[in-house]
Amino acid sequence: MNYRSGLEERIGNYFDKHAIPFLYEIEKFDYVTKSRYTPDFFLPNGVILEAKGFFKPSDRRKMLAVKEQNPDLDIRFVFQRNNTLSKNSKTTYGAWAEKHGFQWCIYPNIPTDWYE
Numbered sequence: 001m002n003y004r005s006g007l008e009e010r011i012g013n014y015f016d017k018h019a020i021p022f023l024y025e026i027e028k029f030d031y032v033t034k035s036r037y038t039p040d041f042f043l044p045n046g047v048i049l050e051a052k053g054f055f056k057p058s059d060r061r062k063m064l065a066v067k068e069q070n071p072d073l074d075i076r077f078v079f080q081r082n083n084t085l086s087k088n089s090k091t092t093y094g095a096w097a098e099k100h101g102f103q104w105c106i107y108p109n110i111p112t113d114w115y116e
Helices: 008-018 059-068 093-099
Strands: 047-052 076-078 105-107
Touching: 059 076, 076 093, 093 105
Parallel strands: 047 076, 076 105
Antiparallel strands: none
């Protein structure tokens, strides 16, 4: 069996060794947490700019939740670089943004139609 941590593997092995029946990660449950999002820049035309150097996984989850719960907000990303999401990923920040319906650019190349 493929466990996601060493501790999970040790527990699974313990259960196996002692003939304790168990199921591993057979079900998922949705949950919602209450948080607040403070955007970086508000433009007079209603565009919200979120500046990101390192775009960590928790920020990506947060932005998807904000978009889902506030679909009328026009949030756009200004990335420092178009890095990949991690060392093991081929997906860039820009590709992630496009996949999830966000406009994006790389600083300092902010499109003039975003603020004019």
